[in-house]
Every structure is written in C-alpha cells, then in structure tokens.
Amino acid sequence: MSGRGPVNRRTALLVAVAAVFALMTLAPTPGDVGGCQPARPLNEPVFFETKRSIDCERCSECDLHTAHCQRACDNQSTSSEQFSKNCTPLAQDGAVCLRALLASSCSDYAAFVDDRHPTLPTECDFCPLGAADRLGAANPPGGGAAP
DSSP states (O other): TTTTTHHHHHHHHHHHHHHHHHHHHHHOOOOGGGTTOOOOBOEEEEEEEEHHHHHHHHHHTTTTOOOHHHHHHOOOOOOOOOOOTTTOBBHHHHHHHHOOOOOOOOHHHHHOOSSSSSSOGGGHHHSSSOOGGGTTTTTTTSSSOOO
C-alpha cells in the first residue's frame, strides 16, 4: 500500500500539468484570428489590376474567348472598374476573393466571364447589390453604366 501513495501523487501531478498545458495551448491567441489587427480597406486599383491579370491568365488557361477575357488580356487598356459608392471591402476580403478565383474550375470561370449573365464567387460578393454591380462591372468611373 505504501507504493500507491507516490504513484497517485505523481499521476495527479501529471494530470494537473497536462490540464494546464491544454488550457494554455488549445485556445487561439488573439493574433491567430486577426482580432488584434486593424481593419485595412481594400486598395481598389491594386485589387482590380490583380483581378484583371488573374482573369486573363484563367481565360487563357481555360481557352475562354469572351469580350471580358479580351478586355482582361488587352495590355493597352487600364482597368476602370471600381466598387459601388457605399461598398468598402477590406484587404482580407480581396485576398480571399483572388484566391477563390485562382482555385475555380474552368467551367466556373466560364460563368464568371460570361458576357451576358456573369456570375460571381461568393467570396467576391463584398457588397451584395445587383449581380452586374458587384465587382464594378456596371459602375465605371463617372457613374455611367458600362457598355
């Protein structure tokens, strides 16, 4: 019986140490979930230029030939897209959207660049408005409708 006392104490100590270790390491730290990072607005010109580059790359990769693809691959033109007036997505939103575009299948991308009824990945739906207005397609600078 005298051998059980030290074993029980040692076991209890190991359980206590394991419990403390678990409490200290299982929960995310504030920086892991972005809670301590300031919200940064998405840089529109950089986002749309990067999106245009991805559109051109994916159109070529998927052998898509739409007017949207032609505009995306036209090195002479600059992107005139912008977000709608009350839409202010964050930088993290833009990064998630661009990753979704890169990861999309060719059949999904064909729907994204369709000239008549383009769709949009949910990750890019920053400010849910009309389908054509979501990524600035119908909202060029000056407020007029896109052709």
